[in-house]
Amino acid sequence: MKVCVLLSGGMDSVVVFHQALREHEVAACLSFDYGSKHNAREIPFAAHHAVRAGVRHETIPLDFMDRLFTSDLLRSGGGIPDGHYAEDSMKRTVVPFRNGIMLAIAAGFAESVEAEAVVIAAHSGDHAIYPDCREPFMQGMAAAMEEGTYARIRLLRPFIDMDKAAIASRGAELGVDFSETWSCYKGGDLHCGVCGTCVERREAFLLAGLTDPTLYEQTPALPTL
Amino acid sequence: MKVCVLLSGGMDSVVVFHQALREHEVAACLSFDYGSKHNAREIPFAAHHAVRAGVRHETIPLDFMDRLFTSDLLRSGGGIPDGHYAEDSMKRTVVPFRNGIMLAIAAGFAESVEAEAVVIAAHSGDHAIYPDCREPFMQGMAAAMEEGTYARIRLLRPFIDMDKAAIASRGAELGVDFSETWSCYKGGDLHCGVCGTCVERREAFLLAGLTDPTLYEQTPALPTL
Numbered sequence: 001m002k003v004c005v006l007l008s009g010g011m012d013s014v015v016v017f018h019q020a021l022r023e024h025e026v027a028a029c030l031s032f033d034y035g036s037k038h039n040a041r042e043i044p045f046a047a048h049h050a051v052r053a054g055v056r057h058e059t060i061p062l063d064f065m066d067r068l069f070t071s072d073l074l075r076s077g078g079g080i081p082d083g084h085y086a087e088d089s090m091k092r093t094v095v096p097f098r099n100g101i102m103l104a105i106a107a108g109f110a111e112s113v114e115a116e117a118v119v120i121a122a123h124s125g126d127h128a129i130y131p132d133c134r135e136p137f138m139q140g141m142a143a144a145m146e147e148g149t150y151a152r153i154r155l156l157r158p159f160i161d162m163d164k165a166a167i168a169s170r171g172a173e174l175g176v177d178f179s180e181t182w183s184c185y186k187g188g189d190l191h192c193g194v195c196g197t198c199v200e201r202r203e204a205f206l207l208a209g210l211t212d213p214t215l216y217e218q219t220p221a222l223p224t225l
Numbered sequence: 226m227k228v229c230v231l232l233s234g235g236m237d238s239v240v241v242f243h244q245a246l247r248e249h250e251v252a253a254c255l256s257f258d259y260g261s262k263h264n265a266r267e268i269p270f271a272a273h274h275a276v277r278a279g280v281r282h283e284t285i286p287l288d289f290m291d292r293l294f295t296s297d298l299l300r301s302g303g304g305i306p307d308g309h310y311a312e313d314s315m316k317r318t319v320v321p322f323r324n325g326i327m328l329a330i331a332a333g334f335a336e337s338v339e340a341e342a343v344v345i346a347a348h349s350g351d352h353a354i355y356p357d358c359r360e361p362f363m364q365g366m367a368a369a370m371e372e373g374t375y376a377r378i379r380l381l382r383p384f385i386d387m388d389k390a391a392i393a394s395r396g397a398e399l400g401v402d403f404s405e406t407w408s409c410y411k412g413g414d415l416h417c418g419v420c421g422t423c424v425e426r427r428e429a430f431l432l433a434g435l436t437d438p439t440l441y442e443q444t445p446a447l448p449t450l
Contacts, residue, residue, distance in 0.1 A: 058293060064285050064330075070337040091375075097333035100373050104329035105289075108322035112295040137373035143365030148325050148357035 003156065004110045005029045005119045006102060007050060007057070009042030011181045011201060012121035014049055015171035016159060020119050021053055022174075023158075027115045028056040032102050034095065035066020036073045037080065038187035045182050060105055071095040073185060080185045082194040084223045090196045091129055093185060099132040100141060107145040107153045117154040118145070125163040125200075164200060165207035172210055179213040193218045228381065229335045230254045230344045231327060232275060232282070234267030236406045236426065237346035239274055240396035241384060245344050246278055247399075248383075252340045253281040257327050259320065260291020261298045262305065263412035270407050285330055296320040298410060305410045307419040309448045315421045316354055318410060324357040325366060332370040332378045342379040343370070350388040350425075389425060390432035397435055404438040418443045 005020050007013045007029035020026050029050040031043045043059055050057035065074065072078045072092040081089040099120075106118040126133035142155040159167055171178060183201040184191040191198050193216030202222055205212035230245050232238045232254035245251050254275040256268045268284055275282035290299065297303045297317040306314040324345075331343040351358035367380040384392055396403060408426040409416040416423050418441030427447055430437035 058289075060289050060293075064283075065333070068283060068285075068334055068337060094375075095333070096336035097329060097370070097373055097378075100329040100369055101326075101333055104322060104325040108290070108320070108326055109293055111321035112293060131375055132373035134372060137369055140365050140368030140370075140372055144325055144362055144369055145322070145365075147359060147365055148322050148362035150319075150356055153322075 001025070001117055002027050002115045003117045003119050004106055004113070004115050006106055006121070007031055007046040009045035009047075009049075009182050010121075011171065011178060011183060011204070012123060012159065012164065012167050014045065014178075014181045015167050015174065015176055016119055016121035017049055017053075018174045018176055019158065019170065021055075024117075024119070026053075026055050027113050028058055028109070030102075030106055030109060031057070031059045032062055032105070033059055034062040034098065034101075035075050036095070036185070036187070037075055038182065038185050041184070041187045042182040045180055048180060058109075062101070065095065065098075065101075069096055080195050082192075083196060084199055087196070088129070090127070093196070094130055097132055099137070103141050103145065103155065107149055110153045111149045111151050114151070115153070116151060117156045119156045119158065121159050121167070122157045123159040123162050123164060123167060163207075164204040168204045168208040168210055172208070177213070178205075179215075188217070191216045194220065199223060226250070226342055227252050227340045228342045228344050229331055229338070229340050231331055231346070232256055232271040234270035234272075234274075234407050235346075236396065236403060236408060236429070237348060237384065237389065237392050239270070239403075239406045240392050240399065240401055241344055241346035242274055242278075243399045243401055244383065244395065246280075249342075249344070251278075251280050252338050253283060253334070255327075255331055255334060256282070256284045257287055257330070258284055259287040259323065259326075260300050261320070261410070261412070262300055263407065263410050266409070266412045267407040270405055273405060283334075287326070290320065290323075290326075294321055305420045307417075308421060309424055312421070313354070315352070318421070319355055322357055324362070328366050328370065328380065332374055335378045336374045336376050339376070340378070341376060342381045344381045344383065346384050346392070347382045348384040348387050348389060348392060389429040393429045393433040393435055397433070402438070403430075404440075413442070416441045419445065424448060
């Protein structure tokens with residue numbers, strides 16, 4: 001199938017991209033620069049994987065989101081909280097309807113390049129605190145994309161029954177070098193090791209029994225819920 | 226209800242805005258500059274109506290659509306066909322998933338400004354040739370917006386059971402000056418009078434029994450289907 005892949009440069013989307021290269025014809029990868037603190041750290045990794053595979057890579061600028069939207073994930077927002085991803089404090093890092101916006105743009109782009117589907121690395125560990133990660137959102141959005149395009153663009157979620165540790169294992173099988181991916185929401189020179197997304201990244205390697213190649217600023221004992 | 230209104234500067238959205246001013250608290254109006262040939266003609270009318278009513282107006286730049294998407298409505302596309310809107314040739318003016326992209330961004334913006342709903346001037350005459358005007362698309366998108374936001378942002382379509390002539394009549398009742406609206410897809414100095422959207426505009430005034438205040442370049446007999 002001819003597909004477009006949402007490729008942020010994080011662990012999950014890099015693995016889904018490498019899997020899609022084996023299963024599909026990848027027409028293009030899309031990254032979105034919406035003004036998060038870590039866009040400048042993750043998007044170069046997205047470009048790196050796409051270019052090395054000889055696949056078209058487009059970065060969609062969405063500067064208005066940093067200017068108009070409210071979220072601590074954005075440069076215009078407050079600091080990134082430390083702790084576990086599933087904690088209530090992480091709600092401040094939700095960018096309102098971000099997945100809806102990215103999928104809508106990807107659907108229009110996919111129709112323009114005559115692709116048949118959009119691939120997203122949504123997984124079973126995606127966070128119940130984020131409404132635009134939940135199943136009812138995904139089902140509504142998939143219906144909108146299919147009904148709202150001539151090509152009936154499909155939404156593919158190959159990792160939806162896997163958790164992040166299983167994605168790490170799949171990436172290892174596919175030969176993904178995870179040092180060429182970025183997670184930390186703080187967007188510093190190194191992964192901080194203590195924000196929600198760094199904690200989740202460290203947990204995933206630990207649970208998968210893989211060596212974590214990431215350079216962290218600090219690695220205190222992982223918090224438990 | 227606290228709402229955001231999609232306000233392009235066309236007849237339908239200007240009327241829905243003036244109706245919303247009476248029925249709701251309008252937090253903001255959103256226009257989208259996606260690189261169409263007529264954005265530069267319609268958006269100033271959107272700003273004009275919002276500013277005069279003392280309502281916040283934001284223009285969201287989506288330049289990437291003109292660069293990456295395929296449509297004759299865009300500056301990067303071919304010429305705008307003449308004739309009736311419902312003709313097959315008008316398919317070339319579809320901007321893939323445009324309504325999906327605008328509604329997704331509006332949902333995220335609405336959540337950021339603590340609004341409860343997004344108002345769109347979709348109507349019963351909206352075109353069956355445009356997949357992202359059809360009812361199954363709208364239902365999927367409404368579900369995605371509601372499920373994908375904390376505030377369960379609603380999609381309001383107050384004109385969905387009205388045709389364009391009925392909207393013209395409603396606008397007249399609300400005191401809308403239709404010379405302060407723009408329809409023509411060609412985006413010239415005057416409305417051309419012969420493209421699909423000009424034909425639809427002329428028909429609407431005729432059917433509503435209203436004087437059409439628009440200055441057209443030409444007004445040949447209206448085509449019939």
